[in-house]
Amino acid sequence: GAVVSQHPSWVICKSGTSVKIECRSLDFQATTMFWYRQFPKQSLMLMATSNEGSKATYEQGVEKDKFLINHASLTLSTLTVTSAHPEDSSFYICSARAPTGTPSGYEQYFGPGTRLTVT
Amino acid sequence: EDKVVQSPLSLVVHEGDTVTLNCSYEVTNFRSLLWYKQEKKAPTFLFMLTSSGIEKKSGRLSSILDKKELSSILNITATQTGDSAIYLCAVNHGSSNTGKLIFGQGTTLQVKP
Numbered sequence: 001g002a003v004v005s006q007h008p009s010w011v012i013c014k015s016g017t018s019v020k021i022e023c024r025s026l027d028f029q030a031t032t033m034f035w036y037r038q039f040p041k042q043s044l045m046l047m048a049t050s051n052e053g054s055k056a057t058y059e060q061g062v063e064k065d066k067f068l069i070n071h072a073s074l075t076l077s078t079l080t081v082t083s084a085h086p087e088d089s090s091f092y093i094c095s096a097r098a099p100t101g102t103p104s105g106y107e108q109y110f111g112p113g114t115r116l117t118v119t
Numbered sequence: 120e121d122k123v124v125q126s127p128l129s130l131v132v133h134e135g136d137t138v139t140l141n142c143s144y145e146v147t148n149f150r151s152l153l154w155y156k157q158e159k160k161a162p163t164f165l166f167m168l169t170s171s172g173i174e175k176k177s178g179r180l181s182s183i184l185d186k187k188e189l190s191s192i193l194n195i196t197a198t199q200t201g202d203s204a205i206y207l208c209a210v211n212h213g214s215s216n217t218g219k220l221i222f223g224q225g226t227t228l229q230v231k232p
Contacts, residue, residue: 032218043207043222093161097218108220110161
């Protein structure tokens with residue numbers, strides 16, 4: 001199956017600093033990647049859709065200037081949390097879309113997630 | 120407003136029991152419904168359902184979609200402690216196939232020995 005990696009798997013940073021999280025599709029090319037955040041005991045909430053070579057599309061309520069997304073290649077998307085604050089502490093998960101070749105079908109494979117703690 | 124609702128939110132069973140998890144949805148332009156299993160890290164893919172009434176099966180897990188009822192069930196037979204996890208249902212929808220998913224709240228399953 002398709003493999004998606006994330007780096008780092010966990011990070012602790014001080015309030016006011018920026019943190020970059022990488023998401024890579026290891027054995028397939030992903031024109032579209034997604035970024036989610038998940039708070040404890042809650043489900044995944046989509047933050048933005050990352051398209052290779054174009055600007056990301058952010059969901060309502062997500063600050064684009066705070067969560068910078070760059071999809072520089074078909075296998076790499078990055079999420080940078082700028083001027084992080086304690087309320088940004090969360091589990092950030094990326095996923096990459098892998099086509100199944102059917103008109104309505106595709107599969108979305110998730111990375112292992114990054115645990116961000118802002119102190 | 121598009122939404123996905125799962126039930127029950129949590130479930131405790133003993134090894135060997137059979138469980139049924141439910142997922143209902145209200146979305147525009149439904150494309151597919153996906154089930155994921157999440158343990159300590161990110162979700163792992165279980166099933167993708169696009170056609171009503173066709174059961175998908177993998178070992179002790181099976182799932183089926185009912186487009187008339189706008190719902191899906193995930194069955195796990197002969198449960199094992201390793202089945203303990205959060206089971207997430209997600210729906211892909213929209214007039215353009217962006218691939219965006221809406222997730223349900225998840226069902227937390229605990230299987231006791």
